[in-house]
Amino acid sequence: MDQKDLNIDIHNEFFTKKFQVTLTKREPINHDSYMFRFDFKNGKERLGMQAVQHIKIYGLNMNGEIVDRAYTHVFEEDGYFQIPIKIYRPNVHPQFPNGGELTPWLEKIDLNTELTIKRCIGKLLYNNNQFIVRPKVNKNWSQFNSVLLICGGSGITPAYQLIQTICNNQNDNTKMVLLYANKSEQDIWLMKELKDLQDKHKDQFTVHFTLDKSDENWNGLKGFVSLEMMTSIFPKATETTLGVLCGPKPMNKLVISLYEQFGLKKENIVKF
Ligand SMILES: Cc1cc2nc3c(=O)[nH]c(=O)nc-3n(C[C@H](O)[C@H](O)[C@H](O)COP(=O)(O)OP(=O)(O)OC[C@H]3O[C@@H](n4cnc5c(N)ncnc54)[C@H](O)[C@@H]3O)c2cc1C
Numbered sequence: 001m002d003q004k005d006l007n008i009d010i011h012n013e014f015f016t017k018k019f020q021v022t023l024t025k026r027e028p029i030n031h032d033s034y035m036f037r038f039d040f041k042n043g044k045e046r047l048g049m050q051a052v053q054h055i056k057i058y059g060l061n062m063n064g065e066i067v068d069r070a071y072t073h074v075f076e077e078d079g080y081f082q083i084p085i086k087i088y089r090p091n092v093h094p095q096f097p098n099g100g101e102l103t104p105w106l107e108k109i110d111l112n113t114e115l116t117i118k119r120c121i122g123k124l125l126y127n128n129n130q131f132i133v134r135p136k137v138n139k140n141w142s143q144f145n146s147v148l149l150i151c152g153g154s155g156i157t158p159a160y161q162l163i164q165t166i167c168n169n170q171n172d173n174t175k176m177v178l179l180y181a182n183k184s185e186q187d188i189w190l191m192k193e194l195k196d197l198q199d200k201h202k203d204q205f206t207v208h209f210t211l212d213k214s215d216e217n218w219n220g221l222k223g224f225v226s227l228e229m230m231t232s233i234f235p236k237a238t239e240t241t242l243g244v245l246c247g248p249k250p251m252n253k254l255v256i257s258l259y260e261q262f263g264l265k266k267e268n269i270v271k272f
Helices: 103-108 153-167 191-200 227-233 249-262
Strands: 019-028 033-039 054-060 066-071 075-077 080-086 114-120 124-127 130-133 146-152 175-182 205-211 241-246 269-271
Touching: 054 103, 080 103, 080 153, 124 153, 146 153, 146 249, 153 175, 153 191, 153 205, 153 241, 175 227, 191 205, 205 227, 227 249, 241 249, 249 269
Parallel strands: 146 175, 146 241, 175 205, 241 269
Antiparallel strands: 019 033, 019 114, 033 080, 054 066, 054 114, 075 080, 124 130
C-alpha cells in the first residue's frame, strides 16, 4: 500500500482500527516523566507511520471512565516503540487537585498490562521534502525552505520526530530552527539527542533552549518565548517558512500570535 495515499484517507483501516500493545518498560527520565516501552504481540510489527503522526492511547480516569490522549513515539524498532510521557499527578498543582485524567493511570498500571491504541493522522504530513498542512481539510503538498519550531515541555515529541525524519533524509535540505522552552533544566527532554542531531547536521538544524528558572551556570536563553527572542535566533520569515508549535495551551496561544507578528502567513502556522 502507498503510505502517501493512505495518510490522507482518514477512513482507511490503518487509522481507524484499534489494537493492543503491552506495556513492557517504564523507566524514569526525571521527577515527573518516564520513557514507556510498548510491545506488539508480533515481534516484527511496527507502527509504520510517517512523521508527524501520533497515536491515541486509551485508558481509565479516576472514575473508571475510558479516556484517550495523543502521544508521539520517539523511537521504534521491529516489535516495539517508545514514548516519553509526563505524569500530571494529583495534589501537585493547587489548580488541578485531581491531576490529569489519563497519565496518573499510566503511572500506576502494572507492567505487562495490555493497552488499546490507535494511529492518528495529525495536523501535518511530511513526505520527502513535501508537506501537507492540515491534511484533513487540505490535500495539496507544498515545499517549505525553512521550518521554525517552538515547543514547550512534553510538546517536544512531535517536533523531534519531524526534525529526525528531515535530518535523516539525504534529499531534503530544509533548514530547521527549534526553540525549546522549559521550566527548569531538569524538565528538558531529549537534550542529548537534539544536540547530537545539531552536531551531525550543522548546516541544517539548530536548537536553542530557554528556561523560566535557571542558575548562573545556565548558558542558554532565559525567560518566556518572546518576539525579541525569536528575532534573535530565527531566520527572517518568508512565503516558504513553516512555523510549527506544541506546548501547554496558554503557550500555544501566545506562540501563534508571536508567529504572526514575526511575519508568518496564518496558513503556514500549525499546532501539532
Ligand atoms: C499531537 C500530540 C502529541 C503528544 N505527545 C505527547 C508525548 O509524546 N508525551 C506526553 O507526555 N504528552 C504528549 N501529548 C500530551 C498528551 O496528549 C496529554 O495531553 C497529556 O499526557 C496529559 O494527559 P492527562 O489526561 O493526564 O491530563 P489532562 O486531564 O488532559 O489534563 C492536562 C492539563 O491539566 C493541567 N494539570 C493537571 N494536573 C496537573 C499537574 N499536576 N501539574 C500541572 N498541571 C496539571 C494542565 O493544565 C495540563 O495541561 C501530546 C499531545 C498532542 C496533541
